[in-house]
Amino acid sequence: MTGSPSAQHQLDLVPDALLAGRAADGDTAAFEALARRHGPLMRATARRLTGSLADADDVVQETLVQAWKQLENLRDPAAVKGWLLRIVGSRSIDHLRKRRHHLGLDDLENRAENHVEEHSKPQSTDPEHNAVNTSRVEALKAALALLPEEQRRCWVLKEFNDQSYEEIALTLNISPASVRGRLARARITLARTMEEWR
Amino acid sequence: MNTPGDALECGHSLAELSTYLDTGEIADPAHLRSCPECQAGLASLRRLSELGSELLSSDLADAGSGHDDWMQSILDNLRLELRPGRNIPLRTENPHDTLWETEGAITALIRSVADALPGTAAGKCRLHGDLAGGESNTADENSTSGAGIIVDVEIAVVYGHPMEERAAELRRELAKTLAFQTELTIEAINITVTDVLELPATPTPTTPTAAATLPPPEPIPSEREDLP
Numbered sequence: 001m002t003g004s005p006s007a008q009h010q011l012d013l014v015p016d017a018l019l020a021g022r023a024a025d026g027d028t029a030a031f032e033a034l035a036r037r038h039g040p041l042m043r044a045t046a047r048r049l050t051g052s053l054a055d056a057d058d059v060v061q062e063t064l065v066q067a068w069k070q071l072e073n074l075r076d077p078a079a080v081k082g083w084l085l086r087i088v089g090s091r092s093i094d095h096l097r098k099r100r101h102h103l104g105l106d107d108l109e110n111r112a113e114n115h116v117e118e119h120s121k122p123q124s125t126d127p128e129h130n131a132v133n134t135s136r137v138e139a140l141k142a143a144l145a146l147l148p149e150e151q152r153r154c155w156v157l158k159e160f161n162d163q164s165y166e167e168i169a170l171t172l173n174i175s176p177a178s179v180r181g182r183l184a185r186a187r188i189t190l191a192r193t194m195e196e197w198r
Numbered sequence: 199m200n201t202p203g204d205a206l207e208c209g210h211s212l213a214e215l216s217t218y219l220d221t222g223e224i225a226d227p228a229h230l231r232s233c234p235e236c237q238a239g240l241a242s243l244r245r246l247s248e249l250g251s252e253l254l255s256s257d258l259a260d261a262g263s264g265h266d267d268w269m270q271s272i273l274d275n276l277r278l279e280l281r282p283g284r285n286i287p288l289r290t291e292n293p294h295d296t297l298w299e300t301e302g303a304i305t306a307l308i309r310s311v312a313d314a315l316p317g318t319a320a321g322k323c324r325l326h327g328d329l330a331g332g333e334s335n336t337a338d339e340n341s342t343s344g345a346g347i348i349v350d351v352e353i354a355v356v357y358g359h360p361m362e363e364r365a366a367e368l369r370r371e372l373a374k375t376l377a378f379q380t381e382l383t384i385e386a387i388n389i390t391v392t393d394v395l396e397l398p399a400t401p402t403p404t405t406p407t408a409a410a411t412l413p414p415p416e417p418i419p420s421e422r423e424d425l426p
Contacts, residue, residue: 011319013319013395013396013397014319014321014354014393014395015354015393015395017321017392017393018319018320018321018322018352018354018392018393019321021321021322021352022309022320022321022322022323024322025281025302025305025309025322025323025324026281026282026283026302026305026306027305027306027309028278028279031278032273032278035264035269035272035273036263036264036265036269037264038264039261039264039269039272040258040261040262040263040264041258041261043261043262043268044254044257044258044260044261047257047260047261048257053260057268057272060272061272061275061276064272064273064276065276068276068278077322136249136252137249137252137253137256140249140250140252140253141253144253155250158220159247159250159251159253159254160250160254160257165220180213180216180217181213183216183220184204184212184213184216184217185204185213187212187216187243187246188204188212188213188216190246191212191242191243191245191246194245194246194249195242
């Protein structure tokens, strides 16, 4: 019914609020246009929260399933982007929790190491030599991977998604004051590490 | 909340500066302005924040476009189904038959009409009223006694198209299509223009005179019962 390629393309111009309204009415093409528009940020966020691109895709898929079911409850269609990202946050945390449940503690330790390795590949062979060549962004990735998990989550939700303390608090199920504290600690550690790169 | 090593010699802390970055609130703004230590700490946090934006850009580039295969395969997995909405009974030749169409099919029809007109795209679409058209629709051939349906459609109009004309044209088209393709008794079609779409860098821009004669964006008021 809304299948022609030109109509499809036209949806790319339509603002979020309109697409969200249509999607809530059951328009799959409008929903897919929203998914394509915000997919990259959802994927990038989930990747930093979960630590891998494969997990990120699972999270994006779960997020879209939940969003499709709950779109009717979205009060302000213009706020659909932030709403999708908050679902990404919750689903990412659930994803890690579920996996943790299936893994033993030993596996978990290994995973944590792999996790760090994935983010610090360029330094893995000869730190002193590569350290010079590694871009500051790569260094930030490595430093981020070394942060305690809760701090990293707060940092990603703030810097990638611009969520408020209250929104982050809801996602992580902690108090806004804890968010403020963890975010500060994350920044202090990261800033210190990055100052060494200047 | 103090963090080991976050205290500055002036007595303030990096944690306070971190909060200030997000909220713009700090206990002693005058001190902040004049204290070199606080300024240095703030500069360091701002550099980190800029680097964070660079990381985000880099991660977004890694993530690829929403039109790439990864998103297509996710969407293929979803198998979204059109939400059917309420059932709308249809007249039948045989009183023992029960036929109906769904509300979702009607709103999809309405959207396709709006999308097909040049310069308009449909948004939210709602049918208000008793879709069952009375108690015993299937038995009663003259079921037009049912109360009329009010159709609320939100549309976006592409910049340069006269809104009132587009709305009037859409109303005519919808009335025609709904009369032809459904059995609904339409009492009113309310069209609200909620957005103006700007086409990206059109090679043939509308002439200034055409733009100047655009009627004011006056949404046609519609009585809205926002159903949950």
